[in-house]
Amino acid sequence: MVVISAFTEAEVALAYCIFKTDRVNPWAYSTFEKSALNSISLVAKKNEITVGFVLLSSILDELTIEDITVQVNQRNKGIGRQLIQSSFILATQMQQIVIYLEVRFSNTPAIELYRSMGFELIGQRKNYYETERGQEHVTHINNKITVIAPREHAYIMKKIL
Numbered sequence: 001m002v003v004i005s006a007f008t009e010a011e012v013a014l015a016y017c018i019f020k021t022d023r024v025n026p027w028a029y030s031t032f033e034k035s036a037l038n039s040i041s042l043v044a045k046k047n048e049i050t051v052g053f054v055l056l057s058s059i060l061d062e063l064t065i066e067d068i069t070v071q072v073n074q075r076n077k078g079i080g081r082q083l084i085q086s087s088f089i090l091a092t093q094m095q096q097i098v099i100y101l102e103v104r105f106s107n108t109p110a111i112e113l114y115r116s117m118g119f120e121l122i123g124q125r126k127n128y129y130e131t132e133r134g135q136e137h138v139t140h141i142n143n144k145i146t147v148i149a150p151r152e153h154a155y156i157m158k159k160i161l
């Protein structure tokens with residue numbers, strides 16, 4: 001059974017390990033810890049073991065999903081959906097009226113999850129995310145050779161509560 005609750009300090013280190021496995025350029029531990037322990041971010045535990053989390057932030061009546069990650073071997077079992085559903089409940093309790101998030105163009109699992117939970121695409125941020133250094137390419141600008149690490153666009157999505 002999966003239990004969703006607010007983070008305690010005990011869950012932060014394992015959640016950070018889960019976070020790091022999927023990130024091109026992960027946040028520093030201290031940044032992650034601050035976000036996890038902000039009293040609104042949520043952790044998912046299965047048989048007492050951390051298997052995923054959603055990092056949330058709030059300004060006035062707007063909630064933002066800063067990150068959501070489920071441990072690789074626990075994906076496609078409904079845990080991401082449960083984390084988002086719990087975020088909706090929390091947001092309603094906090095009298096938030098809207099939830100925002102950003103997601104990479106290429107992140108089909110996350111986009112499908114958000115769409116299936118009622119998020120709508122409202123905009124894009126060009127070249128927002130870093131990509132793997134292995135995809136660097138060379139270009140010629142003003143007769144100079146410049147190495148460019150291509151960046152990936154972000155979708156901005158919104159759900160009115």
Ligand SMILES: CC(C)(COP(=O)(O)OP(=O)(O)OC[C@H]1O[C@@H](n2cnc3c(N)ncnc32)[C@H](O)[C@@H]1OP(=O)(O)O)[C@@H](O)C(=O)NCCC(=O)NCCS
Nearest residue numbers: 068069070075076077078079080081103109110112113116
């Ligand atoms: C995105 C993520 C959190 C989804 O978590 P999850 O627990 O695997 O998701 P769920 O099992 O709850 O799936 C819910 C829905 O998401 C969508 N989905 C999940 N995995 C998918 C995949 N591989 N391809 C397409 N859609 C997918 C489906 O709509 C699914 O609904 P369904 O099971 O009824 O078909 C997970 O893939 C993850 O941790 N990814 C890496 C981190 C990341 O990219 N986070 C998003 C940052 S913006």
